[in-house]
Amino acid sequence: MIKLKQTFFILVFILLIPVNSYASASYTTDDLRVLMGMHKLSEDGSMLEIKRLLSTCYKEKEWNELVSHLGEVGDEKIKEFKEKEDAWYNAKDILESNFVSNKPIKTILNNYVEYQTAASLRGVESNESYSDLSLIDEEDIEAKIAYANSLLEAADDSTDIGIIGYKMKTFTKAGLLISVPFGSSYSVDSGKQQHNKGLTIAIKQKNKIYSQFNGIVTAVTDNSVTVRTGKSIEIEYIGIRPSVVKKQIVKQYNSIGKTKTKSITIKFKLNTVYADPLLLYGSRSGKWYEQWENSNPGCTIEKRDYSELGDSITADITAGDTKKAPDFKAGTITDKDGKTEQITIQGDNNYTDTPDNIVIEKTPSESIDKENND
Numbered sequence: 494m495i496k497l498k499q500t501f502f503i504l505v506f507i508l509l510i511p512v513n514s515y516a517s518a519s520y521t522t523d524d525l526r527v528l529m530g531m532h533k534l535s536e537d538g539s540m541l542e543i544k545r546l547l548s549t550c551y552k553e554k555e556w557n558e559l560v561s562h563l564g565e566v567g568d569e570k571i572k573e574f575k576e577k578e579d580a581w582y583n584a585k586d587i588l589e590s591n592f593v594s595n596k597p598i599k600t601i602l603n604n605y606v607e608y609q610t611a612a613s614l615r616g617v618e619s620n621e622s623y624s625d626l627s628l629i630d631e632e633d634i635e636a637k638i639a640y641a642n643s644l645l646e647a648a649d650d651s652t653d654i655g656i657i658g659y660k661m662k663t664f665t666k667a668g669l670l671i672s673v674p675f676g677s678s679y680s681v682d683s684g685k686q687q688h689n690k691g692l693t694i695a696i697k698q699k700n701k702i703y704s705q706f707n708g709i710v711t712a713v714t715d716n717s718v719t720v721r722t723g724k725s726i727e728i729e730y731i732g733i734r735p736s737v738v739k740k741q742i743v744k745q746y747n748s749i750g751k752t753k754t755k756s757i758t759i760k761f762k763l764n765t766v767y768a769d770p771l772l773l774y775g776s777r778s779g780k781w782y783e784q785w786e787n788s789n790p791g792c793t794i795e796k797r798d799y800s801e802l803g804d805s806i807t808a809d810i811t812a813g814d815t816k817k818a819p820d821f822k823a824g825t826i827t828d829k830d831g832k833t834e835q836i837t838i839q840g841d842n843n844y845t846d847t848p849d850n851i852v853i854e855k856t857p858s859e860s861i862d863k864e865n866n867d
């Protein structure tokens with residue numbers, strides 16, 4: 494009997510070893526921001542982003558209004574920031590004025606030293622990486638306030654969002670066949686322009702749609718589901734028949750509904766700002782856009798640079814071996830001789846003058862997803 498118990502204990506222990514050894518890593522919104530080529534909020538990145546925001550508003554009418562909403566920043570930090578900005582602007586004005594006035598070279602060099610000193614103390618990076626701020630309407634003060642407050646609120650967010658990067662499964666097991674890209678696109682044939690806050694893909698009806706992250710359902714209509722993850726991420730799935738209810742907790746890859754028509758739009762918000770949903774998947778985003786661009790003539794899209802995208806947040810990062818996406822820019826193509834030229838891409842039939850060329854069948858994109866969605 495004792496030997497039987499010992500054998501049972503050993504078997505249980507052996508069975509538990511793989512579970513503990515291969516437990517999934519826990520990723521946060523900060524990890525996602527790093528993957529997307531941005532700054533972590535947990536490392537005082539929220540103040541860095543807010544400083545950039547304040548810099549764009551500095552000496553403008555919305556400065557005081559914006560500052561009044563950032564109570565958590567503190568009067569001392571705001572005062573210190575203002576003093577450094579004043580010193581930088583003053584040094585910049587003096588340098589430019591003396592240069593235009595053709596003052597002696599020694600004077601201009603001294604001005605330049607003062608300007609550089611003020612710039613270093615200012616602490617706001619000029620060569621910033623991809624930032625939510627670049628997607629905010631310059632004249633929308635309410636959007637700036639919402640963004641800044643969202644950063645402050647999310648600075649200590651440690652919510653487990655799920656798997657991210659190259660190995661992350663998409664919201665559909667079907668191949669991603671883009672019909673309307675994120676952002677602005679322009680029809681060469683009709684001259685029309687449109688802006689998409691999300692990403693619209695062509696898809697078969699009654700396809701299951703899966704939640705991209707762990708989260709909670711915050712809104713449900715007869716045509717959409719919105720899932721919020723932590724304090725920063727919100728994804729809206731439009732064009733589906735919901736299978737979840739408001740306030741329901743969902744895990745990553747849980748089914749949240751089925752498609753109602755032959756298209757679905759995904760809108761991804763990070764700290765209140767709409768961003769390209771394909772940024773979630775690392776360098777695969779470039780492959781999907783390449784496939785789309787090289788399809789049929791119809792419209793052009795604004796250039797986007799995916800060179801800062803990472804593929805994973807693992808030990809590879811500390812080792813310096815993290816894979817980076819190729820320097821791919823949508824809207825252009827480079828031949829074998831290095832010559833770059835503008836290319837045309839497929840548009841939606843309701844938007845361009847070209848015939849409907851979307852065929853729902855097995856496409857190259859499905860092979861891209863196969864290893865991650867099987």
